[in-house]
Amino acid sequence: MEWQDCTVKMEVDVPASAAYNFYSDREAIPRWMPFISSVTVLPDKPDLSRWSLKYKAFGRDIEYSWLARNMQPIPNQKIHWRSLEGLPNRGAVRFYPKSPSSCVVELTVSYEVPQLLAPVASALQPFLERLLRRGLERFASLAQSY
Template sequence: MEWQDCTAKMEIDVPASVAYKCYSDREAIPNWMPFISSVQVLEDKPDLSRWSLKYNAFGRDLEYSWLARNMQPIPNQKIHWRSLEGLHGRGAVRFYPKGPSSCLIELTVSYEVPQLLAPVASALQPFLENLLKSGLDRFAKYAKSSGSTR
């Protein structure tokens, strides 16, 4: 299997602490990442979560799921995870303060390319990075509205 990394960055108009707090709510991630259909944190093991991905691309319905473990976070700076079963992947979201009321968010997702997609993996990277970027666009709006209600 082949691994692929995708990264998206965006400056948003909320403090790093607000962005971090919003992104820490894993079950809310489907609100801004359209290809993530659900995230369920395990009640008895809150560092574990079950993720589902559904997306129609290139005329095919793609569906994958995985169990992920959140690694030890660095408050207001970094959240990172890795999958334990299902779709093999890992990722991190980093928060860089740009001032008292804005931050740069960098989202990197690395995944093992499913055999079905191996022939087009390199062509998929710009497509996937655009998906991540559009997710960060939606996250910026979500965090801004959430930050104003906190």
């Protein structure tokens, strides 16, 4: 299987600390990432979370789930994770202060192209980039009203 990386970044009109705090609520991520249908933090192990992805694309209903471990964050700078089972993926969200009232949020997702999507792997990269960009746009809008 082949791994692909996808990175999007966007300026957000909130301080880096506010963006970091808002993004830290993993269970709220489906509010701005339309293809993530649910995130459930395990009550007995808060560094673990169960994720579900549901989306219709390329003429197919795409559904995957995975268990992820949040790695040790760097407060107000970086949140990162890796999957432990299910859909192989890892990634990071970085927060770069631009001014006292704004920051750049950079989201990188790395994933193993699932066998089901191998025939459309070349189209997957720009497709995922658009999805992530739309998600960051929603995140920026929600974070500003948070």
